[in-house]
Amino acid sequence: MFYHYKNVIDEGDLVLVFISRTTIKPIYVKKGEILNTRYGHYLHDKMIGLKFGTQMPGEKGYGFIHLLHPTPELWTLSLPHRTQIVYTPDSSYILQRLNAKCGSRIIEAGTGSGSFTHAFARTVGLKGKVFSFEFHEPRYLEAKKEFEEHNLKNTIITHRDVCNDGFNIDMEINGDIIFLDLPSPWEAIPHLNTVIANQAGICCFSPCIEQVDRTVKALEANGWVNIEMVEINVKRWEARKDMKRSVVDVINRIKSIQGKKLNNKISKEDSKNFKSSRKSLKVKEGDENFKWTEVTKLETELKSHTSYLTFANKICSLNIQ
Ligand SMILES: C[S@@+](CC[C@H](N)C(=O)[O-])C[C@H]1O[C@@H](n2cnc3c(N)ncnc32)[C@H](O)[C@@H]1O
Structure with a gap:
């Protein structure tokens, strides 16, 4: 559903309900259920058959919501946070900078809340693959379930500590794009040598400059070139x-300012006249005169x-x- 777009909402579909600028709620449409929001109640039954994008009025005649089709960008804004996540200003830059495209083979660690995984999955499409690694078991299980529910058929998630145990799995990875969002990417970098394609690009996402320093040293030691650090x-x-x-x-204008200074000294009558003349100096932006x-x-x-x-x-x- 994240890479095939459809027009009409069916039972079982994931709908991202736009409630307000700061609240987007993911729901699976199920007959008999009701969505309760502070802006009214909405029957799932009535959502079935509506077009994605529809503005739906509340049951009691007040309030409305919009029923949006899932996209990676909207998912990033609505997903349940289990970790810090990568947001669209970063992910979109990384995707274009690494030239991610249909057919690319991505290696991602760690999966975290799966925010970036969705953007990768849509970009590489069914001709590509996303190999995502997560060592925290509950997070791995949550992400696995979510990827299945979202039908991310091109995404393979593995429960693994990539810093200690590397990236090899029982299928060929041949990754051409690597994204490391880990506390110590420098420990994972040496393990990449056996799983990357002939040409590969990497992005390491680190909040501290000390991490960047260690990452750059590990990249250099492992034969990576064109090393460049960017901040969005x-x-x-x-x-x-x-x-x-x-x-x-x-x-x-100068006369007007001088007049303003004198204003305190002039009579009430003059002051009235002066104020009205100042008002007339206010010009609307774009005034054709x-x-x-x-x-x-x-x-x-x-x-x-x-x-x-x-x-x-x-x-x-x-x-x-
Ligand atoms: C900040 S989160 C990643 C967020 C993710 N990029 C997103 O957009 O949702 C970092 C994740 O890396 C995982 N992690 C840390 N060290 C790891 C390791 N050595 N191997 C695999 N996963 C690891 C953590 O458990 C955590 O879930």
């Missing part, structure tokens, strides 16, 4: 018009740093080991 910082740009002022405009130019302004930085992303490549014929 999301910024929001505001675009608006700025008035192109003529000399006359500027003089009027004035000239405008397009400008952009950087809003205060959004807090988006999650981790440092260390990228590298390896061509096995250049293997220095």
Whole structure:
């Protein structure tokens, strides 16, 4: 359901219910069940047959929800958190930077809450494979169940400590993209040598610069090249018009400011007149009586740093080991 899109909701489908900007609730549609939200009650029976994307009114005539088709991006916003997760600003950059595409073979450790696994699974499609490793047993079992429920047929999850026991499983991996979101990726890197394709790209996701340092040393020692560390910082740009002022405009503006300073000294009557003349100086953005130019302004930085992303490549014929 994450890589095949369909139009109409059937019983048993996973629907991501958009309740508000901050609340998206995953539900499996089941006859007889009711979704209770602070914005009203919604009968599953009435969801069956509706199109994905429909705005559904609440039973008592107030409130509404949207019934959305699952996507990796929406799943990332709605999944049950069992760990820290990778969010879309990072995962989308990593996917394009590592040139992930239909048919790619991914090695991922650890699986965690499976947030990134869904994005990998959709990108590589049924021609590719995702080999995901998780050493925490309850998390492994939860993720395995979820991948089965979500029909991620191209994803194989293994319960394994990759730092001690490596990545070999009883099928050929031949991974061309590796993603390590582990506390100590440098311990896993030497084990990759036997499971990667002739050419491979790696990304190690680490919150601390000390981890980056150790990771870079391990990458170099194992023949990885083009090592580069990147940090994703999301910024929001505001675009608006700025008035192109003529000399006359500027003089009027200065007079207005001077008038404001004098304002405290002038009579009440004059003050009234002055205020109304100031009001008339307020011009709506884009007013056709004035000239405008397009400008952009950087809003205060959004807090988006999650981790440092260390990228590298390896061509096995250049293997220095
Ligand atoms: C931060 S989480 C990964 C989150 C994941 N990238 C996501 O988007 O949901 C890190 C995971 O790595 C697992 N882990 C840590 N060391 C490991 C190891 N040596 N082998 C396998 N998994 C490991 C942890 O149990 C944890 O679930």
